[in-house]
Amino acid sequence: MRQFLALPSLIYLTILFYIPFLIVILYSFGFPGFTLKYYSEILDPIYIKVFINSLTLASITTLLCFLLAYPVSYYIALKAGKWKNFLLILVILPFWISFLLRTYAIMALLTPLGLMFTYTAIVIGMVYDYLPFMILPLYASLERLSRSQIEASYVLGAKPYQTFLKVTLPLSKPGIVAGIILVFIPALGEFVVPAMLGGTYATIGTITWDLFLRYHNWWKGSALSVVYMAIVLVAILLYIKRVGRIEL
């Protein structure tokens, strides 16, 4: 009987989340008619370039976030001592601020530096916004890794770099995978950062915006979104296969 209490939420999400998704799929096939023309338009070299732009930007962002986040997470999890809680608060606090405000903050700083509307500005903004999403899952997995495992490796004669490569890194793999997913997927469709810091630089996010809000081309916009969602779904499925479940 108790199960029925979930019905209002399920009905609400069916109407305002799942049905709208089906409508996007309908439109991508040319609703109210049926055509594959919008998908073939999406395969045009111009759009392929947009996809490549976005994949490159998301990859660079993920890689830089990982390189910056790993030492930070490692330090907080294993070395920070009495500073641990304070540093954790500093990592979590940005989660409470929207991307719009944080991107405005980075924009305010980049403007006097003369870096606005460059690729560098986009990358700085992306790393700035997404870094906490990498630090937190890495921290969580490094925290679980016990200090004795690292000490055992030292006792057995491993050098620091050997310990890192053969013990720490492999054991923090779930965190690495989670961090990559949490950064890469949203970064791929990111709209606010390239639009604010990059001027006319085209990504999946900015083109989606243009197609829907500027040109009102629902059909082509829908086809683009369906392709984007397909990429996202493949990424999530790979993740579930690797890690076994979604953990936030």
Add this chain to the structure above:
Amino acid sequence: MMRFIVLLVFLFLYIPIAYVVASSFIDGGEITAKWYVKLFEDKVIVGAFYNSLSIALLSTFFSVSLGTIAAYAFLRGSQRFESLLYTPIVIPEITEALSLLLFYKMLSFPLGFYSVLLGHIAFNIAFVFVIVKARLSTQLRTLEEASLTLGADEIQTFLRVTIPLALPGIVAASLIAFTLSWDNFVKTVFTTGPGFQTLPLLIWSQAARGVVSPSLSALTTLMLLISFLLAYLYAKISTRRE
């Protein structure tokens, strides 16, 4: 070396914020609060503030009510369909936003206050569900059973055992729902109509043109302050529980 990198990363995370806050208090080399005074005199900004506030409060109320009873429903028994309730969290926001826009267009639903509100509730239900469910621990299940064994009926148990135990989780979820709705931009911009503006939309309309101004920084600072306050309350509630 590692300490140096850690320090640099934290400076990187906080210098832009500090810069915005500082620049909102400066006018030609002097410290001033005039940008803030101007904000409160600007009718458009005050109007957008009330819009943001009413959307955030209403979407929090509805999503917490719906999400909490759903979490309660899934606490015992079959977990079937549960994933339907948290899928919105893993879907990129822009996809969700544009699908709502198409949905409204198809129904010729007028875009404005209600279209924004309905969209915010959908997104928040998923977050509330996940948070409240995580906090309604297995301990609660045991205590509920104890209460039933000791002769209380289902309703008494719900009111005197379940609700008090679930309260910290409900408050935490409310704070998160409010924050997500209060400074939401992507979903709002896709589902709003002419004439309905919230504070993030106002910031966007100027910042998208590359404008950085002291009054915009003052508005951003105020919004940051509210976010920090919400985060503080959240931390307070979470630590009290332990």
